[in-house]
């Protein structure tokens with residue numbers, strides 16, 4: 355268990371730490387906006403035979419996101435008012451690099467969907483521009499190997515299986531297509547390590563009631579997430595699971611309901627223990643023990659302190675809400691540069707109910723790190739451990 359909360363570092367309040375912006379040339383968030391986003395637009399442009407209208411719109415986005423200012427969604431976008439209220443009114447007309455990093459990234463993906471006509475009635479409506487990359491992930495020898503390994507695991511005691519599946523779900527977060535599309539590499543197994551480990555607290559929170567699992571990426575992250583869910587349902591560690599996914603394609607690899615079905619099909623088509631898990635998950639969905647929810651807020655550019663009331667109530671009533679991945683982590687701690695040694699419980703105090711996170715570190719923000727661990731990592735690697743995807747954490751807070 356983590357140390358008891360020391361309120362001292364938070365004396366100035368959890369909102370005192372600066373929000374991450376992308377304006378410092380050469381910084382990590384700057385590189386995401388200046389390099390990664392243009393690379394993603396180009397990849398998407400090459401991945402589909404889009405017509406001239408969409409190509410023109412993608413080129414305009416390419417220019418706009420690098421040098422222009424944030425512009426409102428074109429009318430008549432159904433969610434225009436929502437984006438206005440989510441901060442658009444303050445941010446329109448400003449450089450992408452000057453608005454909060456979280457907001458800029460989130461809005462970039464919404465503008466990309468606008469450019470490819472994802473929401474516009476017509477043949478391209480509902481076509482996920484990232485689907486080719488997501489599907490390719492499921493169809494690799496590595497994915498086959500991971501599933502085959504379940505046959506051995508099936509003979510182990512349930513507790514051991516749970517631990518292994520938890521780590522599978524955690525490290526599954528490293529398989530992030532956003533890294534790969536822009537060619538920056540997500541690190542290797544060498545040097546990978548846990549910088550905080552509250553697995554014991556997290557596992558004590560699986561109490562047979564409702565688990566809310568807020569998913570992150572599709573493909574090779576979602577498959578181990580589903581395998582963990584199967585284990586928890588099967589062994590009575592969760593009575594039901596609500597799997598929160600994105601209502602539309604987002605951050606390249608984020609899971610949507612369609613991706614859940616692809617992952618489920620991949621599992622049911624597998625041999626051995628993986629196939630059996632797939633069939634159990636299929637049954638759990640049919641029986642309502644596993645439900646999939648795609649709330650608009652899941653694609654929102656805001657921290658979890660701004661949760662809408664329905665989600666707040668839902669998370670408050672769960673045994674635990676398990677947040678996957680880097681982006682959810684950023685939203686959990688407000689995408690603010692808290693001292694890394696800020697206690698996790700203090701930084702997440704306003705999240706409703708018990709909360710836990712499985713995350714590989716891919717951005718500057720982090721809390722809950724022991725001072726000696728932070729000092730050793732900084733000395734050995736400078737800032738690289740914070741953003742390279744090679745290090746991971748399991749953090750949890752009881753009610």
Ligand SMILES: O=P(O)(O)OC[C@H]1O[C@](O)(CO)[C@@H](O)[C@@H]1O
Pocket residue numbers: 386459527530532570571605678679680681682684714716717
């Ligand atoms: O898939 P994950 O783990 O949420 O990681 C996505 C991360 O990728 C980035 O978009 C770019 O690194 C981060 O800003 C974001 O937090």
